[in-house]
Amino acid sequence: MLNIVRSWVEKYFSDEEAVVLFILLIAGLAVVVLIGDLLAPVIASVVLAFILQGLVSKLVARGLNEKVSILAVFILFIGLFFTFLFFLLPLVLGQVTSLVKEFPRMFSELQSYIKLLPQEYPSLLSEASVNNLFNQATSEAAKFGQWVVSLSLESFPVFVMILIYIVLVPILVFFFLKDRTLILNSLAALLPRDKDVMTRVWQEMNMQFANYIRGKVVEILIVGVVTYVAFVVMGLNYAALLGILVxxxxxxxxxxxxxxxxxxxxxxxxxxxxxxxxxxxxVVYGIIQALDGNVLVPLLFSEVVNLHPVVIIIAVLFFGGIWGLWGVFFAIPLATLLKAVFTAWPVSK
Known part of the structure; x- marks a missing residue:
C-alpha cells in the first residue's frame, strides 16, 4: 500500500512546480470557503476591473494613451454604476414592494380557482385534498409573512453592506485598472522561477475567463433588456423586476x-x-429563451472550452454550495480552470 502511494506521489508531485500549483489551489479553495464573504467587495472589484480592462485594451490599440483610456473607461463605469444605483435599483425595489402587497390578492384568487377544481375534476381531486392543500398553503404563507417581517428588521446590516460596496468598489476598481501591471508582477515574483506549467495554465485561463465573464455580462444585459422591452410592450406588470430576473x-x-x-x-x-x-x-418568452440558447450563447461563447452539461451542473452545485452566488457565477470558468490544470499537470514517467 505504501509503495502504491509513494509511486503515485513520485509520479504526480516530483516536480517542484506541481507542488506549488497544488498548494496554490488548496490555499485558494480555503480562502474562498473561510473568508470569501469578507472579500466579496474585493472579488467584485476584480471582476469589474477584469471586464473593463478589455475596453481599456481596445482604446489603447486604437492609439489612445493608456492613462487616458483608463480614466475614460472609469468615468463610463462610474456613470453606469450610479445610473443603476439611483434609477434602476429604486425602480426594482418599488416593484418588489408592490408585488409583496399583491400577494394577498393573488393568494385569494388562487384559492377561488382551486375550489372549482373538485367540481370540474371530481375523479382527480376531492374536497378533502383541496382543504389539505389550503391548510398547507396558509401555513406557508404565514411563514413567508414572518420571513418578510424578519427581513425588514434585519435590513440595517444589509444597508451598511450596500454602503460599503458603494464606497469601496469604485475605489478598488480604479486601482486595479491603474496598477494592473504592478499587481500582476508582484504576484508573479512570489512564484518559482521555473513556471512553465503555470504560464500555460494562466494564458489559457486568462483567455477563458475573459471570454466567459465579458460574454456572460453581455448576455445578461441583452437578455434582460430584450425581456424588459417585450414585457413592457405586452403590458405585463413588474416588467423591470422580471427582466432583471430573466x-x-x-x-x-x-x-x-x-x-x-x-x-x-x-x-x-x-x-x-x-x-x-x-x-x-x-410564446414570446419561449422565443427569447430559444434565441438565447441557440443563437446568443454560441455567438458569445464560441471560444470558451466546451464542457459536458453534467459537468456544468455539478460545477454549479459544488461551487454554488461553497461560495454562494459568486460560486454560481464562476462555476463554468472554475471548472475550465480545473480542466486546464489537469491537462497541463506535469507527470513523471
Missing amino acids: GLSVLVPYIGATIVTIPVAMIAFFQWGWGSDFLYLI
Whole structure:
C-alpha cells in the first residue's frame, strides 16, 4: 500500500512546480470557503476591473494613451454604476414592494380557482385534498409573512453592506485598472522561477475567463433588456423586476431558465388568467429563451472550452454550495480552470 502511494506521489508531485500549483489551489479553495464573504467587495472589484480592462485594451490599440483610456473607461463605469444605483435599483425595489402587497390578492384568487377544481375534476381531486392543500398553503404563507417581517428588521446590516460596496468598489476598481501591471508582477515574483506549467495554465485561463465573464455580462444585459422591452410592450406588470430576473437567470445554465419561468408565468396568470394574452406572453418568452440558447450563447461563447452539461451542473452545485452566488457565477470558468490544470499537470514517467 505504501509503495502504491509513494509511486503515485513520485509520479504526480516530483516536480517542484506541481507542488506549488497544488498548494496554490488548496490555499485558494480555503480562502474562498473561510473568508470569501469578507472579500466579496474585493472579488467584485476584480471582476469589474477584469471586464473593463478589455475596453481599456481596445482604446489603447486604437492609439489612445493608456492613462487616458483608463480614466475614460472609469468615468463610463462610474456613470453606469450610479445610473443603476439611483434609477434602476429604486425602480426594482418599488416593484418588489408592490408585488409583496399583491400577494394577498393573488393568494385569494388562487384559492377561488382551486375550489372549482373538485367540481370540474371530481375523479382527480376531492374536497378533502383541496382543504389539505389550503391548510398547507396558509401555513406557508404565514411563514413567508414572518420571513418578510424578519427581513425588514434585519435590513440595517444589509444597508451598511450596500454602503460599503458603494464606497469601496469604485475605489478598488480604479486601482486595479491603474496598477494592473504592478499587481500582476508582484504576484508573479512570489512564484518559482521555473513556471512553465503555470504560464500555460494562466494564458489559457486568462483567455477563458475573459471570454466567459465579458460574454456572460453581455448576455445578461441583452437578455434582460430584450425581456424588459417585450414585457413592457405586452403590458405585463413588474416588467423591470422580471427582466432583471430573466437576465440573471443565465448565470445558472439549464436550471436558471427553468426556475425563472415560474414567477413569469404566475404573474402573467394572475394578471390575465387563462387567455390569449397569457399564451402570447409565454410564446414570446419561449422565443427569447430559444434565441438565447441557440443563437446568443454560441455567438458569445464560441471560444470558451466546451464542457459536458453534467459537468456544468455539478460545477454549479459544488461551487454554488461553497461560495454562494459568486460560486454560481464562476462555476463554468472554475471548472475550465480545473480542466486546464489537469491537462497541463506535469507527470513523471
